Amino acid sequence: MSEIDVIVIGAGPAGEVAAGRLADGGLRVAIVEKHLVAGECSYYACMPSKALLRPGELLGEAKRVPGTREAVTGTIDVESTLARRDEVIHDLDDSAQLPWLEERGIELIRGEGALEGEKTVRVGDQTYTASKAVIISTGTGAAIPPIEGIDDVDTWNNRDATTASVRPDSMVVLGGGPVGSELSTAWASLGTKVTLVEPEPRLLMREEPFAGEQVAASLQKNYGVKVILGALATKVSQAGNAITVELNDGRTLETEKLLLATGRKPLVEGLGLETIGVDGSGFIEVEENMSVKGQGWLYAIGDVNGRVLLTHMGKYQAWVASGCILGRAVAATAEPYGSPRVTFTDPQVAAVGITEADARSSGREFDIVEVPTGAVAGASFYGKGVDGTSRLIIDRSDETIIGATFTGFETAEMIHAATIAMVGEVPMSRLRHAVPSFPTRSEIWLRLAEAYESRQD
């Protein structure tokens, strides 16, 4: 490619979406990738974790339902599960992704991209100049917590835990956020003896308290996971294949694998941000249209800008940024509503917008309505007996939803209704007329509407 309009550094979901849209819009696009086209999410995060989680979830349900439970005589086939996981991550080979780029005339440049001044990117010994813009979408990597001895221990991060070819006998997971909670569920369902350590008083601290509480209870009761809350690892050491973890409450854990799920850090090292005077010490700060502050030609999308570390929001930001570069007036309208997110634990935790705690600290006037997710006829057939709670936070000034959390069996597909209600700013009085079908589990919306009505009576 002799002339390039836009250079995208990082071919994860956000980078790919941006490149694709720009190319579809007629621009000449190059995309730089040092590892695998399709990114962390496809090979080491969302996708393989779901492949590891699905059999346990499904077999759990099959064992609950009379008529199928008698047909299930075995346990999960670990080898087959891992083989399917390998299929999902294409055996860490990205060649299946390349035709998509080729069809759009997007040039793939393998290597590490680094800025060398305005609109200029060096990859290896080649230098490329973009006529219009550069987009950084390098994502995040696992953060290493400051624990004594951590550098001398052969720890696992999300990449190791999602791509492992052998099931460990035992695993200590540090961090009870979405990554730690999902991977604890996955490996425990496959037979690993898991201990999950979270310094906060509950799992999934950013969600409504009942979410983390329900997940912890289920992990302990249904998956044999030991959940340790309010404790911090202070020292780790390794002797052969045995890792020892010392906690600040005096307890000592012995384990085969130690998974670090204690947060993410932006992948900004070596990006050459200093050549253009941009702070490269952390997440890259961006404006509402995803352009880097003070640099109209430079955009940062996806995890690396630290706004929302979620694949779908990265893809959305890609749409916003590419729209701007293409000269369309696109605003990141969705962001102020608060991103939707789903944790594929048991129960699943699906949420959008803010929590009660957020609402309280914002000083807004709001109402809460809450019902058990299982309080509908449809729950007689799907996830019978799985605990769950459905809660809406409703702005008192205009009756619109500002937060929704649905925990329970397969609530992942139930949250988009709330996202639409929020982004569409549909008030509760109007939502009462959106009738859910009987006997779907979406009748939880009827229960919530009734709870809202009776609150007002």
Place this chain on the structure above:
Amino acid sequence: MSEIDVIVIGAGPAGEVAAGRLADGGLRVAIVEKHLVAGECSYYACMPSKALLRPGELLGEAKRVPGTREAVTGTIDVESTLARRDEVIHDLDDSAQLPWLEERGIELIRGEGALEGEKTVRVGDQTYTASKAVIISTGTGAAIPPIEGIDDVDTWNNRDATTASVRPDSMVVLGGGPVGSELSTAWASLGTKVTLVEPEPRLLMREEPFAGEQVAASLQKNYGVKVILGALATKVSQAGNAITVELNDGRTLETEKLLLATGRKPLVEGLGLETIGVDGSGFIEVEENMSVKGQGWLYAIGDVNGRVLLTHMGKYQAWVASGCILGRAVAATAEPYGSPRVTFTDPQVAAVGITEADARSSGREFDIVEVPTGAVAGASFYGKGVDGTSRLIIDRSDETIIGATFTGFETAEMIHAATIAMVGEVPMSRLRHAVPSFPTRSEIWLRLAEAYESRQD
């Protein structure tokens, strides 16, 4: 009860909701029921059919997913499935429903209710007078098609097919609407040899053509059902346990059971409508607030008014009617948008609003966007390989959705998002900002938004 404000005739879902809301609103309510409190839906329709369908659906999925398929060694346990079905329908005993009425002070009158002039209802040798209103919610029963010999054959209707205590070896189903399609799927999944006969050129004629086509293909391929389209039964006869069905195309079918799923008729006989000068020859015509034309004190809700033969819409109508009786201004806002409905076949068919054919005959200007339901990352884990189509009909004048159909694996919970978008009148340009979580199957909304955008480009 010495004084009654409202008498409800028929204690199905619609009648119960109306009675409950009126009692909660402070009125004295009596409800008349000749059979079982909770109605057709709970004992003979929606609920038992889902109990019969769930094991097949679930085992099908368990056999598709590597990791669980190896754990499934048996087939569906029919006895256990039927026992669970009996549990769901409370062994046709409604005593579990009575506390709900008692708590609200609703008087239950067992027997057949018949009007005897304005606000007056006779049950057996007792006559009751309502100070405010009478609500008719008697529902529908299975219609008997005019086929030669039908009266001399021991046919099944939905009640027989949903409550059968023994699996038939073979079954001919007349009628490929939702009832016939669901019950064919259910019994075939339990091992019955099913032949489904539909006079129209496809199943589920009121839905988008691809829905019925996909269900027919799956019934034949995955369930061993023989689907005969475009043929009408002209004569039936019985010799012992063998029933013979003659079709107008010359074919003859032999079967153990003959299920009539050819439509519903309103249960208006003996209601005494003639005593107040209301036409009792068919569905009872009502105004927008569910009151019977010309009779301000009389309401008809649910199936019996023929507006929408769906439990959830009956419950909605109950809310409308009871709101009016309580003096609140409640309008049936939802109805003009077109009711949501879910057929729990394989694939599931979930829809709301109008179809392409409806849009075309209405003369409206509209756009269609359509994508395969499986064209999302989430479909790698849920219902992999199950055919399905997601289609939106979009009004060209204001970009709002006027019809949505999602067929595929467990789409039942995905349609409520469309219902909210429709009732909230959220235009497509705004829906683009309602970001679905990755990797949920709700990302089909992203695909639809992209398809809509690229249509405009």
